[in-house]
Amino acid sequence: MDSATSQITGGFQSNKLVQAWLVLVLAVVFGISLAGVQLVLGPIIEKNKMNETLEKVPELVLGKDLAAKMAGENQVLEITPNHVMVENAGRSKFYSVYEASYQGDRKGWVVKNKGRGYADTIELLVGFSPDFSSITGLFVLDQKETPGLGNKIIFEKWRNQFINAPTDKPLVVVKTGSTRPEEIDAVTGATISSKSVTVLINSVISDLKEPLTAAPNEAGKEDKDNG
Amino acid sequence: MADQPTALERFIQGVLPENPVYRQLLGLCPTLAVTNSLTAAVTMAGAVGFVLLCANVIISLIRNLLKPHLRIVVFTLTIATFVTIADRLLAAYLYQMSKTLGPYIPLIIVNCIIICRCEVVASKQGPVAAASDAIGQSLGFGLALASIAVIREILGTGALFGIRVLPTVWPDWVIMGLPPGAFLTFGILLGVVNWFTDRRKAA
Numbered sequence: 001m002d003s004a005t006s007q008i009t010g011g012f013q014s015n016k017l018v019q020a021w022l023v024l025v026l027a028v029v030f031g032i033s034l035a036g037v038q039l040v041l042g043p044i045i046e047k048n049k050m051n052e053t054l055e056k057v058p059e060l061v062l063g064k065d066l067a068a069k070m071a072g073e074n075q076v077l078e079i080t081p082n083h084v085m086v087e088n089a090g091r092s093k094f095y096s097v098y099e100a101s102y103q104g105d106r107k108g109w110v111v112k113n114k115g116r117g118y119a120d121t122i123e124l125l126v127g128f129s130p131d132f133s134s135i136t137g138l139f140v141l142d143q144k145e146t147p148g149l150g151n152k153i154i155f156e157k158w159r160n161q162f163i164n165a166p167t168d169k170p171l172v173v174v175k176t177g178s179t180r181p182e183e184i185d186a187v188t189g190a191t192i193s194s195k196s197v198t199v200l201i202n203s204v205i206s207d208l209k210e211p212l213t214a215a216p217n218e219a220g221k222e223d224k225d226n227g
Numbered sequence: 228m229a230d231q232p233t234a235l236e237r238f239i240q241g242v243l244p245e246n247p248v249y250r251q252l253l254g255l256c257p258t259l260a261v262t263n264s265l266t267a268a269v270t271m272a273g274a275v276g277f278v279l280l281c282a283n284v285i286i287s288l289i290r291n292l293l294k295p296h297l298r299i300v301v302f303t304l305t306i307a308t309f310v311t312i313a314d315r316l317l318a319a320y321l322y323q324m325s326k327t328l329g330p331y332i333p334l335i336i337v338n339c340i341i342i343c344r345c346e347v348v349a350s351k352q353g354p355v356a357a358a359s360d361a362i363g364q365s366l367g368f369g370l371a372l373a374s375i376a377v378i379r380e381i382l383g384t385g386a387l388f389g390i391r392v393l394p395t396v397w398p399d400w401v402i403m404g405l406p407p408g409a410f411l412t413f414g415i416l417l418g419v420v421n422w423f424t425d426r427r428k429a430a
């Protein structure tokens with residue numbers, strides 16, 4: 001009885017597999033073509049992301065007007081990308097740090113950080129002055145916040161509040177009417193999105209301020225932060 | 228196959244008489260979600276068109292090999308492949324737009340228009356009819372998306388294609404860019420389309 005049942009199901013299953021030959025063949029063919037597509041397009045996509053970051057560095061470090069002026073005079077900032085590892089509560093975290101300099105003079109830093117927003121991950125670029133004492137710019141690389149509310153964090157008007165904010169005190173989000181430089185007005189109806197942004201910036205400051213300012217000549221090189 | 232519509236009929240039907248959005252009420256997720264700007268709507272329609280055309284032609288070519296109980300698996304597999312290709316292409320060549328559309332490109336996989344056309348046309352008719360059906364349906368989908376996006380973008384931001392068209396005294400109706408604006412616009416347009424259809428039938 002048992003063996004008869006298993007024979008039936010066995011024959012049935014193999015029969016199903018035979019029936020599914022088209023699905024299997026298609027899966028293999030499509031899989032190979034997708035791998036090909038990824039091989040060709042993957043590097044281009046990575047380059048797009050990198051380009052966007054590098055494009056934003058001058059503006060974030062120098063401010064929009066000066067960056068436009070420099071571009072107009074064909075002066076180009078040298079941008080050195082680095083990875084900095086920070087040990088925090090037993091866990092190590094990697095930051096992409098871009099050091100911008102012009103004719104050997106350091107003009108500032110841009111740090112990439114990402115973390116939880118209201119809807120999905122928010123990815124930011126934050127610009128800092130050469131001595132890391134104040135914020136010089138903010139750009140949102142990626143976000144999926146609520147359209148019309150939380151996604152206003154991408155607008156220049158809101159981001160400009162961060163320019164010249166000091167790094168000696170953590171940034172605080174207030175509902176409206178910020179009076180002190182470290183206070184940031186929340187986007188109306190999107191307090192969580194606004195807070196997520198300041199949390200991300202605060203963690204950059206607390207993690208990187210010391211390592212990057214500790215070694216003024218060669219800061220930003222890997223494992224500099226550990227010693 | 229004599230009772231099946233010809234390639235030309237398939238094409239014409241897709242644009243207006245059997246418009247996927249206004250007459251079949253299919254593919255409403257992107258219709259409501261990405262129509263807050265015209266550029267996004269046009270790109271979405273283009274991506275859906277690409278996937279629909281490729282999937283329809285492939286399914287039509289292998290239609291005699293399909294087993295009835297496995298056909299949906301084959302449809303989904305084919306659609307998912309072309310959606311992934313479309314998603315990668317957008318990220319590589321229209322990077323900003325791919326960021327704007329976000330998750331809605333991968334979601335084309337579950338767009339009912341495509342699976343419906345594979346089932347109704349591609350699994351029964353030859354590649355020419357399937358291709359012209361795909362183009363007709365995509366045009367119809369594109370027109371529907373554009374009609375909603377034009378209204379929403381103008382009322383919501385006072386601009387079209389990102390260029391200001393209304394005088395700056397216009398108080399931008401933020402709600403038009405939000406989900407309620409999508410439902411309102413779509414509902415009203417759908418009512419208008421139905422009203423016209425009824426009137427034409429009565430006449």
